Amino acid sequence: MSRIRLLVGTTKGAFILTSDGRREEWDVNGPYFGGWEMYHVKGSPADPDRIWASQSTGWFGQVVQRSEDGGKTWNPVGNEFSYEGGTSTHQWYDGTPHPWEFARVWHFEPSPGDPDTLYAGVEDAALFKSSDGGGSWQELAGLRKQDSGPQWQPGAGGMCLHTIVLHPTNPDVMLVAISAAGVFRSDDAGATWRPANKGLRSEQIPNPEAEVGHCVHRIAIHSSRPDVLYMQKHWDVMRSDDCGLSWREVSGDLPTDFGFAIDVHAQDPDTVYVVPIKSDSEHFPPEGRLRVYRSRSGGNEWEPLTKGLPQDNCYVNVLREAMSVDSLDPCGVYFGTTGGQVYASADEGDSWAPVVRDLPRVLSVEAQTIP
């Protein structure tokens, strides 16, 4: 029977939660790297026991850890992320020029087929690639150096490259999302990039339909239908049917279309999950009721999923990296909260149960299905 391993990053360490395929009883291991901020922990699809962890603090900077045994033991690998080229600038919050400064790794995206290749999305927004398992990193500087780079501004959480989408069948096609610049697409394996924000509308910026400047929170893809992308924007849930060349809104009947996390069912590319959050100034569920919303139709029509989730006095948030699905049938869905709970559903979201309740603030959740 397959096993499930949840890789959980929190503000005070990483945790690994494991279960058999029934997903009813869980072992909780950790904290690993206690006291450090663990923005993301992710395994290689090609070698699930090879896992990378982004470990950082504001005091002592970035460390990249790698495990070769499913998270039992770890060793530091390369942590040198040097921006290519001189002293270019982006815009600071007040519009003044600000030099690019590395702060941390927000996201790892391992190659689906090669356990030595992975990408890292970092703050200040840039994309790095490693071809030696994380030992060394080279910037794909065409992204930062395309025309709009000097105009990018940080979102409230910093100017981070938080989402990397690798096209599952065409290795030349990649997309990234940056807060608060938007989506960018490459058709030459990361050498050159162009904005991919057509159809996005953000009332919070001077030109709501600007080519760049949108605060995209997360993009999700289903490997069987790679031209369909789903996006949780600052406000609005969006969909693209042409791999990011254009977008249309599919918020439909959601109670609020603000949120951070979004993911797609492992078997059904039309089934999508979001966690609506009240607003950009009140980062908690509407009415204090924690509800996952599921669309079975690729957006627009949404149903609340509440069984097993707190429906009174719940004021947690679910961050962009904190939702994941496994690949079992029925599909398992998982998310972590800023209150330290990790919830699991073994029935596609119909019912939920907490795996663990009192972790530090959860930054990321990644589900691995182990054969």
Added chain:
Amino acid sequence: MIRVVLPAHLRTLARISGEVKLELDGPATTAGLLDSLEEEYPVLRGAIRDHDTHKRRAFVRFFACEEDISLEPPETPLPDAVLSGAEPFCIIGAMAGG
């Protein structure tokens, strides 16, 4: 023999307990001490000072003989008491709650 005291997070990162004891290969300066420390414990590269510029990280400070020497030039000679091992060279992370 030079004694170096690291903050808890860096001791954990370097997998050491207690003080670090170093023999300096290069100049007897703050920069020379940090070079030797990073040579002995490569995982500390980038954690105390920038990889490229060697600029001290903002929330890290250096103390020796009960004096804050963080703002001294990296080429400043280390105090005799540190060189003799009578006093440790202390690397300290800024205090913070939360």
